[in-house]
Amino acid sequence: MTLIKRNDASFLPNLWEDFFDSDWMGSFAPRRNLGTMPAVNIKDESEHIALELAAPGMKKEDFKVDLEHNVLTISAEQKDEHEEKGENGTFTRREFNYQSFSRSFTLPESVKTDKIRAKYQDGVLNIHIPKKDEAKAQPARQIEIK
Numbered sequence: 001m002t003l004i005k006r007n008d009a010s011f012l013p014n015l016w017e018d019f020f021d022s023d024w025m026g027s028f029a030p031r032r033n034l035g036t037m038p039a040v041n042i043k044d045e046s047e048h049i050a051l052e053l054a055a056p057g058m059k060k061e062d063f064k065v066d067l068e069h070n071v072l073t074i075s076a077e078q079k080d081e082h083e084e085k086g087e088n089g090t091f092t093r094r095e096f097n098y099q100s101f102s103r104s105f106t107l108p109e110s111v112k113t114d115k116i117r118a119k120y121q122d123g124v125l126n127i128h129i130p131k132k133d134e135a136k137a138q139p140a141r142q143i144e145i146k
Contacts, residue, residue, distance in 0.1 A: 037101055046137040049111065049129040053103070056123030063125060065118050070109065072116070074125065075102040110135030 041052040051074075055063075058078055066073045080097040107113065110132050117128045 037103065040103060042105075048131055049107075051105070051125075051127040051129070053125040053127070054123065055120075055125055058120075058123075060120040063118075063120060065127065067107075067113055067116065070107045070113065071104050072107055072127070072129075073102060073104045074127070076100065108135075 039054045041050075043050040043052075051072075053074060055076060058076055062076045062078045064075045064077075066075075077100040078098070081095070082097075083094040084092050086092045107129065112130045112132055115130045119126050119128075
């Protein structure tokens with residue numbers, strides 16, 4: 001989420017911002033994307049750590065997953081261009097849309113970084129991070145008293 005500081009002490013509204021925030025052009029005006037971060041679920045399972053990143057409408061080619069010094073960085077970039085031309089070749093409508101984000105996660109030393117897998121399906125990027133054997137939960141056992 002992005003925090004935007006607004007000076008409420010001013011009695012004059014920001015006319016430029018209000019002009020573009022209004023819906024005076026209806027469906028013809030492109031919507032502004034304020035760069036929201038996708039939601040991420042992190043599950044610490046006994047055998048692995050699972051990350052689920054919600055990014056509907058994107059393609060797997062839009063994503064980049066990097067690992068450097070135990071920092072896992074997930075980034076995505078999507079560009080969309082749409083134009084409609086009139087009969088004389090001039091633009092009657094032209095829209096550009098660009099979205100990008102980047103999220104980084106520091107991984108614990110107890111994971112197998114060489115075995116990380118990622119899969120994008122149905123609008124969710126799933127990342128499977130297996131744990132090393134010594135980090136896996138051990139079953140409860142009773143210790144004999146001597």
